[in-house]
Amino acid sequence: xxxxAGRAHPFTLATVAGSCIMLALLLPDAGSVGALCxxxxxxxxxxGAGRGVRNGLTVVLPIWMLLFILQAILGDxxxxxxxxxxxxxxxxxxWMFAQGTRLTAIAIASLSFAAVFDPHAFxxxxxxxxxxxxxxxxxxxTLDAADRLAVQARQLREAQRTRxxxxxxxxxxxxxxxxxxxxxxLLASLTEAGDRSLALETRGLLLQGHRNPIDPPHDSTAxxxxxxxxxxxxxxxxxxxxxx
Amino acid sequence: xxxxxxxxxxxxPAQDEWALDAIDLDIVPGQVTWLDGALGSxxxxxxxxxxxxxxxxTGGDRRGLVLVDDHDPDAGAPLSHGIAYLGPSPAVxxxxxARTVLGEVALGPMNCGxxxxxxxxxxxxxxxxxxVVHLAERAPGTLSGGETQRMILAALLASAPRIWLLxxxxxxxxxxxxxxxxxxxxxxxxxxxxVIVACDDADVMLPIADRxxxxxxxxxxxxxxxxxxxxxxxxxxxxxxxxxAGDLAVRSGIGPPRPLTSxxxxxxxxxxxxxxxxxxSPDLMMPQPGxxxxxxxxxxxxxxxxxxxxxxxxxxxxxxxxxxxxLFGANGAGKSTLLRLAMALEHPxxxxxxxxxxxxxxxxPEDLAPQAAFLFQSPERQLFAASVRAECSLAPxxxxxxxxxxxxxxxxxxxxxxxxxxxxxxxxxxxxxxRRLVALAAIxxxxxxxxxxxxxxAALDCTSRNRVIRVIRERVRRGRTVLAITHDPILAxxxxxxxxxxxxxxxxxxxxxxxxxxxxxxxxxxxLIVAVALGxxxxxxxxxDVAERLRTDEGGVP
Numbered sequence: 001x002x003x004x005a006g007r008a009h010p011f012t013l014a015t016v017a018g019s020c021i022m023l024a025l026l027l028p029d030a031g032s033v034g035a036l037c038x039x040x041x042x043x044x045x046x047x048g049a050g051r052g053v054r055n056g057l058t059v060v061l062p063i064w065m066l067l068f069i070l071q072a073i074l075g076d077x078x079x080x081x082x083x084x085x086x087x088x089x090x091x092x093x094x095w096m097f098a099q100g101t102r103l104t105a106i107a108i109a110s111l112s113f114a115a116v117f118d119p120h121a122f123x124x125x126x127x128x129x130x131x132x133x134x135x136x137x138x139x140x141x142t143l144d145a146a147d148r149l150a151v152q153a154r155q156l157r158e159a160q161r162t163r164x165x166x167x168x169x170x171x172x173x174x175x176x177x178x179x180x181x182x183x184x185x186l187l188a189s190l191t192e193a194g195d196r197s198l199a200l201e202t203r204g205l206l207l208q209g210h211r212n213p214i215d216p217p218h219d220s221t222a223x224x225x226x227x228x229x230x231x232x233x234x235x236x237x238x239x240x241x242x243x244x
Numbered sequence: 245x246x247x248x249x250x251x252x253x254x255x256x257p258a259q260d261e262w263a264l265d266a267i268d269l270d271i272v273p274g275q276v277t278w279l280d281g282a283l284g285s286x287x288x289x290x291x292x293x294x295x296x297x298x299x300x301x302t303g304g305d306r307r308g309l310v311l312v313d314d315h316d317p318d319a320g321a322p323l324s325h326g327i328a329y330l331g332p333s334p335a336v337x338x339x340x341x342a343r344t345v346l347g348e349v350a351l352g353p354m355n356c357g358x359x360x361x362x363x364x365x366x367x368x369x370x371x372x373x374x375x376v377v378h379l380a381e382r383a384p385g386t387l388s389g390g391e392t393q394r395m396i397l398a399a400l401l402a403s404a405p406r407i408w409l410l411x412x413x414x415x416x417x418x419x420x421x422x423x424x425x426x427x428x429x430x431x432x433x434x435x436x437x438x439v440i441v442a443c444d445d446a447d448v449m450l451p452i453a454d455r456x457x458x459x460x461x462x463x464x465x466x467x468x469x470x471x472x473x474x475x476x477x478x479x480x481x482x483x484x485x486x487x488x489a490g491d492l493a494v495r496s497g498i499g500p501p502r503p504l505t506s507x508x509x510x511x512x513x514x515x516x517x518x519x520x521x522x523x524x525s526p527d528l529m530m531p532q533p534g535x536x537x538x539x540x541x542x543x544x545x546x547x548x549x550x551x552x553x554x555x556x557x558x559x560x561x562x563x564x565x566x567x568x569x570x571l572f573g574a575n576g577a578g579k580s581t582l583l584r585l586a587m588a589l590e591h592p593x594x595x596x597x598x599x600x601x602x603x604x605x606x607x608x609p610e611d612l613a614p615q616a617a618f619l620f621q622s623p624e625r626q627l628f629a630a631s632v633r634a635e636c637s638l639a640p641x642x643x644x645x646x647x648x649x650x651x652x653x654x655x656x657x658x659x660x661x662x663x664x665x666x667x668x669x670x671x672x673x674x675x676x677x678x679r680r681l682v683a684l685a686a687i688x689x690x691x692x693x694x695x696x697x698x699x700x701x702a703a704l705d706c707t708s709r710n711r712v713i714r715v716i717r718e719r720v721r722r723g724r725t726v727l728a729i730t731h732d733p734i735l736a737x738x739x740x741x742x743x744x745x746x747x748x749x750x751x752x753x754x755x756x757x758x759x760x761x762x763x764x765x766x767x768x769x770x771x772l773i774v775a776v777a778l779g780x781x782x783x784x785x786x787x788x789d790v791a792e793r794l795r796t797d798e799g800g801v802p
Contacts, residue, residue: 118343120343120344120347127354140340148340152625156628158609159626161608161609161613162610162618162620162687163614163617163638164610164613164639164642165638167610168608168610183628184628188625191625191672194301195336197301198297199338199339201297201321202297202321202322202323202328202400203323203337203351203399204351204352204403205351205355207321207323207324209357210357211355211357212357212360214360214363215347
């Protein structure tokens with residue numbers, strides 16, 4: 001069964017994700033941004049982009065820990081008592097929540113979008129709208145890069161494991177395995193960049209000129225209504241913030 | 245029209261040597277031109293230069309003139325000049341922007357600005373021509389190696405190119421697909437297209453090529469009729485190989501002009517044949533199971549990457565110690581998946597797999613290494629050490645060998661595979677076929693008990709292929725167990741004893757290797773045909789045995 005995100009027009013998905021990021025930057029305090037995070041997570045999970053929420057939370061967890069140490073624990077006076085004893089910086093803690101929730105909203109919105117992003121549909125939609133093809137290709141290539149890197153990393157890890165390199169198990173084993181993966185991965189990525197240019201050249205993706213879409217995605221009335229509503233909400237929030 | 249080069253020279257960045265030098269060629273449309281040469285001779289570089297991809301993408305310097313249909317290909321993407329270029333690793337040419345195989349194939353026509361109807365018509369025609377219509381709705385990333393190669397060929401064909409530049413286009417194809425691509429290239433030439441193919445398989449190219457150009461150290465060493473050149477000594481001196489029958493003739497001491505097909509070889513030695521050259525009685529006897537369970541056992545195994553799409557169904561196999569078993573079947577039959585299951589890279593949905601006496605459920609590949617070793621289908625991007633020697637030393641080091649033993653074994657393995665001179669180089673500085681040899685050396689250096697090999701001879705030149713065959717045969721002679729996927733009839737005949745044929749995820753046959761070959765799954769090796777004609781039994785029908793018999797036979801070789 002195709003999820004709601006899978007059925008939506010790619011521009012609608014991009015608009016929703018982009019608007020959530022804009023709102024995360026526009027909303028004034030940690031409470032409202034926190035509510036936005038919850039809303040993004042609910043939308044993502046109910047429309048089939050739950051993987052992005054999980055990935056987003058995984059990405060921001062170490063950032064939260066860093067913010068906590070640098071701002072809340074090591075932050076300036078005045079200080080307030082911590083529930084477990086000791087004290088926390090008042091301003092640092094507020095700053096941690098304000099920035100942490102913003103980063104969380106941005107991470108889960110963008111990674112949820114990446115989780116359901118369909119490069120084919122996006123490119124076809126861009127061609128149908130007569131967007132410059134190289135701009136659309138740049139968007140697709142940027143969003144696709146992480147997937148390609150993940151495939152490359154998986155292949156390298158498989159090769160290492162079949163030779164007897166232990167990369168699973170305790171935290172220490174996993175940490176020790178990181179350098180053994182990172183340097184070959186960087187090198188492989190450089191090779192991959194060469195491969196990509198070969199693919200782009202030989203498959204005609206860099207040809208200039210007009211293109212006709214093969215199967216442009218359907219842009220329904222619901223898609224257009226959602227896009228307009230979200231645009232109005234973001235514009236309204238921006239005006240509200242600029243007048244306060 | 246066609247291709248013209250004058251004084252073409254090309255040098256890669258940071259290299260002193262010219263990869264191509266003083267290349268003067270006139271290649272006319274309507275012919276299939278075949279490029280051959282030893283590893284590093286410059287055939288792949290020449291294709292890249294003709295496609296305008298080198299030095300534009302690779303960097304480096306180019307001198308001299310290149311004209312493809314009166315245009316310098318350096319000034320634009322290949323498709324803009326009507327050029328279809330297929331590289332030696334088709335998987336890297338997958339666009340990554342198509343959801344389905346049909347979308348991938350239609351991409352070229354779309355980029356050329358064709359109307360939707362015309363693009364789709366050409367895409368469907370191309371899918372039919374390559375017999376991949378059944379894959380049209382599959383995601384490109386889920387295809388097997390052979391299916392990917394056919395998809396990219398279809399994608400190139402859909403753009404109706406005037407010029408074909410193909411680097412090892414048969415490397416991952418099964419026999420039926422090979423014949424289909426041979427027909428496609430012949431038909432393209434007949435339709436007035438220019439077809440240039442770099443290929444190390446003389447048996448595949450001889451029936452379709454009009455002209456053979458042999459490169460040596462970046463220069464044209466030979467240029468002429470394929471049958472005349474292949475039958476002569478000069479091609480061997482140039483470092484290129486000849487056909488399987490021609491190779492057997494060389495080993496047998498038969499002088500030039502040598503027979504190039506098994507039929508011609510039999511005719512040459514017909515006066516001394518005790519038997520008619522008849523091998524149409526396939527020996528389908530199932531090998532009798534041994535009393536002990538072997539190092540690899542599949543017990544009613546089913547698997548799918550998705551639960552609703554089975555790739556393997558109810559596979560039961562027992563591979564005994566010291567056996568050399570081949571996995572055969574059409575592209576996409578599930579061969580690579582079966583090998584991945586054996587190495588615990590995947591785990592079965594149903595049934596059990598026992599590798600080296602351990603059930604693979606709950607195991608990781610590193611638990612089976614180094615006693616079990618795995619060669620991936622495209623291992624050239626799965627290398628990770630800073631030098632060839634370090635790459636080959638890793639597995640023995642992890643196995644706890646002492647330094648002297650590691651040094652000795654690695655040196656011996658590099659020597660066996662002809663890699664000694666590259667031992668201190670970075671693997672990524674080597675050409676693709678040599679990287680594949682490095683990957684093989686890296687798993688052989690620890691002398692594993694079980695070798696799981698996915699196309700170990702694909703896209704190798706004649707000398708390297710013979711080396712790999714010799715090395716694997718030597719491991720089998722030492723009692724190691726081999727399970728290999730191959731479309732190479734010579735590897736199958738020279739090394740393997742037993743063949744398992746997969747058909748749409750199920751075991752269709754399990755019998756002797758002769759049964760697989762006779763069942764028309766692959767071309768019959770010349771050694772087998774001559775051995776049958778000479779009345780030699782299995783076990784004494786390998787190339788060297790047959791050649792020895794022909795050399796020492798009463799009256800000598802005519």
